[in-house]
Amino acid sequence: MTPADLSRTVLHAVHRAVAENALRAPVPARVRVERTRPGGSGDYACAVALQLAGDAGLPALEVARILRERVAAEPGIGRVEITGPGFLSFTLDAPGDSDRAVLDAVREQGSAYGHGGALRDEVLQFHRAREVRAAVTADVVRRLGVSQGARVRISCEEAGEAGEAEWGLLGVTADAYGTPPVTSPAGPSAPLIPVRPVPAGATARELLERLGPDATRWGLLRPASHDRAPLGDELLVQGEANPLFLVRYAYARTRALTRGAAALGFTPAADAAPYERPARPLLDLLADHPRVLLAAARHRAPDRVARQLEAVAHAFFDFHDSCPPLPSGDEKPSAAHRSRLALAEAAGTVLAGGLSLLGISAPAHL
Known part of the structure; x- marks a missing residue:
């Protein structure tokens, strides 16, 4: 981690503390x-901390404590101490330690890597139209909010969809129909947050018959909500020009690597050997994944998750082609292969977890 990286990390902690009202x-x-x-x-x-104390109305030591909690767990940070009247002192990890920490976190947390509790004090009430893109977007906005600890409810403007088969096939539901009251016997309700993407221009039934549930969801979610959703047959193309295929193929390839390694009798180990330069973009994307999920939840932006998965898939294939995780020919498995396999498996875990948040399947074979 460079001084510029550390400066950005501390600034990000300040942003988080302000956003969380700490x-x-x-x-x-x-x-x-x-x-x-x-x-x-x-x-x-x-x-x-001394710089912010006056405006925050808190002692500098208290500001430093708030920031330390948000910096200490960041990749690359070994230890954070508070010294003097409120200085933050940072001890950085030795080179490679932060990469291993990220891969260990992915392995331990599995598909929940990147989930957290930053929104645990929030109650979110989303309100949508009875329209397929609004329904799918609201469903993923719910998943993202829950992944960050929020309590989420979804209401729909019109009743009548609960018994229709296509809504079940798309996996979307609503907790209530009609506009919820502003107050309830228990007190004020959470303010309504409208979910109003540009409409799909087609019904759920039409899209499911033509594209199936996975391609339909990707086509509706990949563009930003203020953009029109392209929903043509390109979503079904079995080639790397189709981002959905690319992401799912990357995941399937990581599973094939695990099977191949098992057949050769070796297992992954993140600390077996240092990572080569071509691994850096993929390692950085995996480290950044929790931040992307939190930002997507805060901004109600499923497209950010889709773009993150595309970036991970591209970086995985670049790494895979430059640093093959499996030996070739008569080559014996080495420490480098074990490290590369650990990174490949972590990429697969992140891809599967992200697809799950989007409500899209991650097949092990394509």
Whole structure:
């Protein structure tokens, strides 16, 4: 991690603290970090807590504590200490430690990697039309909110869809029909958050008959909600020009690598050997995945998840082609192969988890 990376990490922690209402202060345009002076603690130090304390109306030590909680778990950060009147002192991981920490987290958390509790204090009430794109978008917005700890309800403007088979095939539901009341016997209700993407221009039945549920959902979710959704037969093309196929093929390839390694008698190990340069983009995307999911949940933007999966798939194939996880010919499995396999499996886990959030299947064979 470079000083610029550390500065961005601390600034991101400030953004999070303000967004989560833990701090009430203007977010600075940048955060300055400096090398620790001789005799000081850690590798770098930062005075951002002292900078924010006045506007936040809190002691600098309390601001530092709030920020430390949000920085300490970031990849590349080994230890965060509070020194003096409220300085943050950072000890960075040794090279490679942060990569192993990310891969360990993916392995331990599985398809829930990137889920968290940042929205655990929020109650979200989404309100949508009885239209297929609004229904699918609301369903994924619910999944994203729940993945970050929020309590979520969805209401639909019109009744009548619950018994229709196509809604079940698309996996969409509503908790209530009609406009919910502003107040209830228990007190004020959560404010309504409208889900109003550009309509699909086709019915759920028409799309399912032509595309099936997975391609329908991808076609509706991949564009930003303010853009028209292209829903042509290109969604069914079995080629890498089709992003849905690319993502699912990348996942299927990671499963094939695991099967191939088992047949050759070796298993993955993230710490078996250092990662080569072509692995860097994929490692960075996996490390960034929790941030992408939280941003997608906060902004009600399923398209961000779809774009993240596309980026992971492209980076996986670039890595795979440059650094094959399986030996070829008479080559024996090496420590490098074990490390590469661990990265490939982590990529597959992230792809499967992201597809699950979008309500799309991840077949092990294509």
